[in-house]
Amino acid sequence: MRASIHPPLDELRAFGDGEAPPAEARRTAAHLEGCTECRARLAGVRALREEIRQATTLAPPPGTWERIAARRAAGEELILPVADVARAEPAAGGGWRRLPLRRAAVLLACMAGIASATVPGSPVREWLRGLLTAGDGRAPAPAPPPPSTPAEAPAKPAAAPAPLPADAPEAGIGVEPAAGEVRVAIVRPGPALHIRVRLDDTPVAQVRGRGQAAQARFASGNGRITVTGARSGELEVVLPRTARRATLSVDGTRFAVLEEGRLTVLAPADSSGAELIFPGRP
Amino acid sequence: MHLLKEHPPGPEPALLAAVRQGSTEALGQLYGLHAGDVYSLAFRLTGSREDAEDVVQDVFVGLPRALRAYDERGRFGAWLGQVAARVALMRLRSRGALREDALAAAGEPAAPREADPVDRIAAQRALQRLPEGLRAVFVLKEIEGYSHAEIGALLGITAENSAVRLSRAWKLLHGEASA
Numbered sequence: 001m002r003a004s005i006h007p008p009l010d011e012l013r014a015f016g017d018g019e020a021p022p023a024e025a026r027r028t029a030a031h032l033e034g035c036t037e038c039r040a041r042l043a044g045v046r047a048l049r050e051e052i053r054q055a056t057t058l059a060p061p062p063g064t065w066e067r068i069a070a071r072r073a074a075g076e077e078l079i080l081p082v083a084d085v086a087r088a089e090p091a092a093g094g095g096w097r098r099l100p101l102r103r104a105a106v107l108l109a110c111m112a113g114i115a116s117a118t119v120p121g122s123p124v125r126e127w128l129r130g131l132l133t134a135g136d137g138r139a140p141a142p143a144p145p146p147p148s149t150p151a152e153a154p155a156k157p158a159a160a161p162a163p164l165p166a167d168a169p170e171a172g173i174g175v176e177p178a179a180g181e182v183r184v185a186i187v188r189p190g191p192a193l194h195i196r197v198r199l200d201d202t203p204v205a206q207v208r209g210r211g212q213a214a215q216a217r218f219a220s221g222n223g224r225i226t227v228t229g230a231r232s233g234e235l236e237v238v239l240p241r242t243a244r245r246a247t248l249s250v251d252g253t254r255f256a257v258l259e260e261g262r263l264t265v266l267a268p269a270d271s272s273g274a275e276l277i278f279p280g281r282p
Numbered sequence: 283m284h285l286l287k288e289h290p291p292g293p294e295p296a297l298l299a300a301v302r303q304g305s306t307e308a309l310g311q312l313y314g315l316h317a318g319d320v321y322s323l324a325f326r327l328t329g330s331r332e333d334a335e336d337v338v339q340d341v342f343v344g345l346p347r348a349l350r351a352y353d354e355r356g357r358f359g360a361w362l363g364q365v366a367a368r369v370a371l372m373r374l375r376s377r378g379a380l381r382e383d384a385l386a387a388a389g390e391p392a393a394p395r396e397a398d399p400v401d402r403i404a405a406q407r408a409l410q411r412l413p414e415g416l417r418a419v420f421v422l423k424e425i426e427g428y429s430h431a432e433i434g435a436l437l438g439i440t441a442e443n444s445a446v447r448l449s450r451a452w453k454l455l456h457g458e459a460s461a
Contacts, residue, residue, distance in 0.1 A: 009452060010449045010452070013452065045452070048405075048456075049424050049425070051402075051405045052406075052408065052409050052424075053425050054405075055403070055405035056405070056406055056409060056425075057318070058318070058322050058325055059317075059321065060317050060321040060334075061331070061335055064338055064339065065310060065313050065342075068313065068338075068342045068343055072306060072309070073306075076343055077343070077346075077347055078340055078343050078344030078347070079344060080340070080341065080344040080345070080347070080348040080368070081365070081368040081369060081372060082348050082365055169438075171368075171372055215375040216376065217376045
């Protein structure tokens with residue numbers, strides 16, 4: 001190769017990093033041997049990279065640790081986006097994967113609860129409450145057949161959400177109740193967001209976003225979790241069964257209230273299959 | 283992967299165990315060992331000192347719980363770096379900063395020029411001026427040692443797209459650094 005035909009910068013970088021394909025590496029090496037200009041270009045790439053690395057090696061500002069300690073002392077907990085959080089850290093008292101029977105029962109109970117929520121005095125409501133307040137970690141008793149009258153059926157059946165891939169991004173946040181109370185507020189959700197709610201024996205309320213919802217902004221403090229901008233994907237809301245009171249609201253509208261272990265569903269939801277789905281916007 | 287590769291060997295398992303159990307003192311020790319690395323990585327990715335501090339705070343607030351997912355087989359610094367990168371990228375995504383249409387704002391890359399001597403501030407500014415999507419690839423590849431496949435997995439893009447972004451980042455950086 002003539003020295004006057006200089007390889008592009010990308011090829012020089014790849015050669016310098018040992019990432020060039022063999023034929024390209026041989027060609028570049030031969031060129032560099034006779035071209036002081038390209039040797040200088042490659043040295044410049046390395047120098048600039050190192051300059052940037054050194055210039056951006058910084059220390060956190062003073063007071064950062066104190067602010068972290070204060071947030072911890074206030075009971076704030078975050079669920080960081082670690083790839084295997086869900087596998088390594090099932091919720092205390094049992095997660096979805098570990099207790100599928102319980103999960104199915106709670107989901108079924110919630111579905112029936114939705115059906116009964118708009119029907120005051122429905123006997124399903126008391127059955128639902130009994131089911132949800134069991135709280136002993138065992139699978140509840142077999143559920144009675146779900147109501148089938150038109151008045152008790154969900155007003156608007158919906159297609160089940162497409163299952164998310166197992167490696168879908170996941171992120172979330174948790175908070176301990178403040179004075180026994182937890183508030184979960186979902187702000188500006190997208191129309192394609194699915195919200196699942198369950199009770200657990202965990203002392204910490206948690207919200208986990210999966211799929212696009214993992215990109216939402218999660219904030220917590222003083223017994224409150226706020227999730228802003230979850231446009232699609234799914235949010236899993238875990239309410240501590242032991243909380244004196246817990247509320248889930250979407251854009252200021254209460255969707256569910258847990259009081260003394262009793263969950264009341266206040267907004268209609270669409271459901272199909274075995275999943276309970278709160279649409280992000282009623 | 284060579285995240286935080288220059289950090290000395292990781293903390294003692296006993297320290298990590300204490301952090302898992304909620305010891306603030308142990309968490310403080312871990313902060314002393316790793317906060318600088320986390321802050322630097324977050325600053326490189328976000329281009330903002332404020333965002334970088336928020337990332338550091340979030341990482342260490344959530345660390346006791348997150349450590350339950352750390353099996354101690356890999357190097358702790360590398361694992362923590364991955365967590366910090368994900369937190370920082372989440373912050374960027376929440377602003378829509380990593381979308382393709384956000385990259386379009388970068389315009390045509392400057393004509394490549396070879397590196398002139400640059401001072402510390404100029405180097406910081408050159409990195410900060412990169413569009414977030416290009417900066418993320420540059421930082422993860424050139425500073426943190428990720429492969430394009432790993433970057434693709436983190437950013438939700440293909441390895442080929444990661445390589446294209448890196449090429450654009452370098453061309454812009456040359457223009458910025460020598461301006």
